[in-house]
Amino acid sequence: MKNQAYRMAMLYDFYGDLLTPRQKEFYDLYYNDDLSLAEIAENYDITRQGVRDIIVRAEKTLEDIEEKTGLIQRYHRTRATTAALRSLCSQLQALNQARFMDRELDDLGRQLSDAIDDLERE
The missing domain is CATH 1.10.10.10 (Winged helix-like DNA-binding domain superfamily/Winged helix DNA-binding domain)
Known part of the structure; x- marks a missing residue:
């Protein structure tokens, strides 16, 4: 129900x-x-x-x-995909912090996170 x-x-x-x-x-x-x-x-x-x-x-x-x-189906697929992208982004940022400490990778990770935020707001 x-x-x-x-x-x-x-x-x-x-x-x-x-x-x-x-x-x-x-x-x-x-x-x-x-x-x-x-x-x-x-x-x-x-x-x-x-x-x-x-x-x-x-x-x-x-x-x-x-x-x-099919908008609702597309909405659910998009939500699942952005959640997966957010998880991968977090893993990438954590790996960079733990091993590389590369500022360029850190910046790219932030840009990716911002792009995911934009997708979630739409």
């Missing part, structure tokens, strides 16, 4: 602005505010099934967009 909630949160974070205002509102109330279908239905004076249909349509829309763009 946690994986599903995480996936729905990621989909909403990446593509939520592409939903209709009503879909966004109901999706947000259901997943982020943890309201039940019945509570949302009561607040908006519609049926529980009507709320469910809107949320299911929103989920499908978000899933379809991810299937076509």
